Amino acid sequence: MMSLASVLTTSWIVGLLASVTTLRAQKHSTSIEGSILILHFGFVMSALLLFPMQSSDTSIMLWHWAGPHHLSLMYNHVSAVLTMLLAVVSLCVQIYSFGYMDLDRRRTSFMSLLMFFTFMMWTVIIAQNWILLFIGWEGISVSSFLLIGFIREDLRTEKASLKAIVINRIGDAALIYAFCAIISQYMTLDYFVFSQQTQNMLWQSTAFACLVAIFAKSAQWPLHVWLPNSMVAPAPVSALLHAATLVTAGVILMIRLDLIIPSDSMFRTVVQALSSWTILLMSCSAYLQSDIKKVIAYSTIAQVGYMCIAVSVGATDLALYHLWTHGFFKAQLFLIAGLASVRRHHDQEMDALKGVFSKNWVMKLCLFVGLFALAGVPGFGGFYSKERIIEFALYHSPEKWWLQWSLLIGAALTAMYSARIGAILLTPYPQHSDEHHVEHSVHEERYMQLAIIALTFCTLIAGPFGELPVLGFLNDQAPRGVEFIKQALSHGWVVLFCSIFFIIYRFFSAFIERITCAIEPQPRIWQYVRADFYFDAMLDFIGRQYQKIASWLAVYESRVLEKKVPNLINHGCEHIGEQIDFSIKQAQQPDRGVRYMAFGVVLSAIFLISGSWL
Amino acid sequence: MLLNHYSVGLMIVGLYGMLFPRNFIGFLMAIEIVLLAITTHLVSLGIGPSLLGLIFFLITLGGAELALGLALVVQMMKHCPDKINFMPEVE
Numbered sequence: 001m002m003s004l005a006s007v008l009t010t011s012w013i014v015g016l017l018a019s020v021t022t023l024r025a026q027k028h029s030t031s032i033e034g035s036i037l038i039l040h041f042g043f044v045m046s047a048l049l050l051f052p053m054q055s056s057d058t059s060i061m062l063w064h065w066a067g068p069h070h071l072s073l074m075y076n077h078v079s080a081v082l083t084m085l086l087a088v089v090s091l092c093v094q095i096y097s098f099g100y101m102d103l104d105r106r107r108t109s110f111m112s113l114l115m116f117f118t119f120m121m122w123t124v125i126i127a128q129n130w131i132l133l134f135i136g137w138e139g140i141s142v143s144s145f146l147l148i149g150f151i152r153e154d155l156r157t158e159k160a161s162l163k164a165i166v167i168n169r170i171g172d173a174a175l176i177y178a179f180c181a182i183i184s185q186y187m188t189l190d191y192f193v194f195s196q197q198t199q200n201m202l203w204q205s206t207a208f209a210c211l212v213a214i215f216a217k218s219a220q221w222p223l224h225v226w227l228p229n230s231m232v233a234p235a236p237v238s239a240l241l242h243a244a245t246l247v248t249a250g251v252i253l254m255i256r257l258d259l260i261i262p263s264d265s266m267f268r269t270v271v272q273a274l275s276s277w278t279i280l281l282m283s284c285s286a287y288l289q290s291d292i293k294k295v296i297a298y299s300t301i302a303q304v305g306y307m308c309i310a311v312s313v314g315a316t317d318l319a320l321y322h323l324w325t326h327g328f329f330k331a332q333l334f335l336i337a338g339l340a341s342v343r344r345h346h347d348q349e350m351d352a353l354k355g356v357f358s359k360n361w362v363m364k365l366c367l368f369v370g371l372f373a374l375a376g377v378p379g380f381g382g383f384y385s386k387e388r389i390i391e392f393a394l395y396h397s398p399e400k401w402w403l404q405w406s407l408l409i410g411a412a413l414t415a416m417y418s419a420r421i422g423a424i425l426l427t428p429y430p431q432h433s434d435e436h437h438v439e440h441s442v443h444e445e446r447y448m449q450l451a452i453i454a455l456t457f458c459t460l461i462a463g464p465f466g467e468l469p470v471l472g473f474l475n476d477q478a479p480r481g482v483e484f485i486k487q488a489l490s491h492g493w494v495v496l497f498c499s500i501f502f503i504i505y506r507f508f509s510a511f512i513e514r515i516t517c518a519i520e521p522q523p524r525i526w527q528y529v530r531a532d533f534y535f536d537a538m539l540d541f542i543g544r545q546y547q548k549i550a551s552w553l554a555v556y557e558s559r560v561l562e563k564k565v566p567n568l569i570n571h572g573c574e575h576i577g578e579q580i581d582f583s584i585k586q587a588q589q590p591d592r593g594v595r596y597m598a599f600g601v602v603l604s605a606i607f608l609i610s611g612s613w614l
Numbered sequence: 615m616l617l618n619h620y621s622v623g624l625m626i627v628g629l630y631g632m633l634f635p636r637n638f639i640g641f642l643m644a645i646e647i648v649l650l651a652i653t654t655h656l657v658s659l660g661i662g663p664s665l666l667g668l669i670f671f672l673i674t675l676g677g678a679e680l681a682l683g684l685a686l687v688v689q690m691m692k693h694c695p696d697k698i699n700f701m702p703e704v705e
Contacts, residue, residue, distance in 0.1 A: 550634045554701050557636070 011046040019116040047087035074128035089244040090118040092451040099447035117143040121245040130189040148233040164226040171216025181206040207267040218250030221278040231293040235338020243331035271312040275305040276406035283413035325381035329373035332455035366456040375418035381463035617658035624651035642683040649676040
């Protein structure tokens with residue numbers, strides 16, 4: 001136990017110092033980049049060392065703070081799984097960044113920010129006291145803001161980063177309210193203390209405040225608009241953002257709250273309804289997008305919806321398992337999309353990416369693995385986790401038909417847009433191949449391909465071999481290995497059939513589409529869905545109205561409050577002064593002065609007499 | 615009770631300033647007012663051993679926030695003075 005404490009504390013403090021010191025790095029410095037990579041490698045080693053020590057909950061206090069509160073780290077099975085995922089994904093993303101940002105003069109700064117992002121996410125994962133969790137929560141918001149807006153030349157990045165931080169602020173305000181309510185109810189912010197009080201369940205209002213925070217961070221409807229917009233960020237940022245950090249923070253909070261939320265509460269029904277709605281809307285949007293990164297982004301929102309539903313139906317371990325498998329294949333897909341766009345001069349449109357991997361069979365293979373894992377094809381990552389969530393919901397909530405159908409339709413749509421990506425990217429169009437550009441980018445692609453291959457390997461093993469460490473420690477009764485596959489095959493045959501059918505259908509339709517060149521004209525409903533149901537435009541409209549109100553108030557302030565009110569006070573004071581002056585002058589007249597004096601003496605006498613009676 | 619009402623009033627003024635700021639310095643002042651409202655409210659609850667630390671923390675936080683905010687204002691004045699004012703059309 002002592003070794004666990006020392007490894008965890010030392011890693012956290014080293015991470016803190018390293019991320020703060022490297023944030024100062026502004027110039028292109030290979031030594032700093034090397035140090036960052038070594039530190040990340042150390043982080044992976046720490047995660048590997050810590051991984052077997054997850055049998056019991058461990059608490060490590062860092063220091064006392066503000067009365068009864070103290071800042072502590074905790075380590076349990078959830079922390080272990082997430083630390084492992086974060087360490088591997090962030091290391092691969094860092095290696096990828098070496099190649100992706102090769103020609104950027106602020107590469108060191110970029111890598112430092114990635115490291116800071118990773119460290120803050122780790123703080124969220126291992127924070128025991130919720131004040132420390134809030135520090136990490138804010139840290140990932142700030143670092144995501146800086147990373148999304150990293151390319152300063154592009155005005156879209158500035159807007160996207162502002163949108164991300166503003167929507168995250170809504171969640172943060174709700175989280176602060178939840179903290180205050182938790183202190184009022186449990187008199188502590190220590191997770192280990194209040195999560196054990198299962199007889200004293202969380203107040204409904206607190207649970208809903210937490211729900212706002214979770215949905216803002218995990219980009220669930222209606223607070224999802226920031227995530228598709230943030231796709232203008234560099235590919236490594238998108239990979240880290242979607243796979244292991246920002247969007248998963250909400251799910252982590254939900255997993256932690258699971259113990260103290262009643263199983264029959266309205267909170268769970270609301271989560272199921274909103275997440276089902278999110279899955280349907282986002283899957284439809286993903287299918288019709290033309291930007292490859294946006295397709296994957298909408299897919300992330302839908303997959304996080306699966307995780308939220310899993311927690312809400314009581315399958316916390318399955319949510320964690322899906323988080324684990326999804327983290328690997330989604331990071332891999334984003335990195336592949338980044339590599340494809342680099343080959344097409346940073347063009348992310350799917351039409352421009354046709355045939356991008358026509359001469360690279362390794363990347364073709366990696367793309368197939370990632371897409372199969374996303375679609376839930378048997379034997380790949382998504383099958384093991386997602387299909388099991390659907391199976392659980394089918395058998396444990398039979399009365400909620402809408403939930404079951406949304407999960408099934410979502411799975412089918414996932415297979416469809418996965419197949420669409422594959423069909424378009426693997427289309428052999430020789431006229432698009434830019435030999436000169438490919439030759440030029442051989443040096444930078446070396447690191448990128450290395451990272452993608454590493455993540456592909458992780459994607460392959462995360463599903464079948466991940467269930468033992470992830471599920472095994474959480475639920476000893478869970479079927480494993482071949483037994484699990486047999487059970488999933490017997491129960492989840494509908495989803496399996498849907499996935500395979502739609503993949504075949506989509507490949508066939510893509511083939512037809514290629515022959516007929518394009519479908520013109522496009523139906524209007526497609527435009528509506530592609531524009532995210534005009535939800536973004538609606539928020540912009542609300543923002544403009546707010547701005548109008550603010551300028552109207554500012555005009556009112558400047559014209560009325562700042563000019564008329566001081567004048568009124570000024571005139572009032574003048575008038576009162578004149579009145580006093582007049583009264584004094586009147587009192588100074590001899591006949592009136594005697595009367596005033598007599599009146600004063602009588603009044604004083606009455607006052608004194610009344611005081612003595614009392 | 616009076617102090618409690620006073621803190622609520624301060625909070626309303628501070629929130630108004632934060633939600634509808636006209637310039638950066640006004641925004642900083644609004645944050646300070648909100649922090650002052652929270653501190654006053656904590657004092658109105660009665661200073662115990664658990665609240666004393668929080669009150670001192672809030673006072674320190676206010677000082678740190680003001681220092682950072684003013685440093686930002688100085689930098690903004692140097693590099694982008696036109697962005698200090700959020701609503702130039704009103705002026």
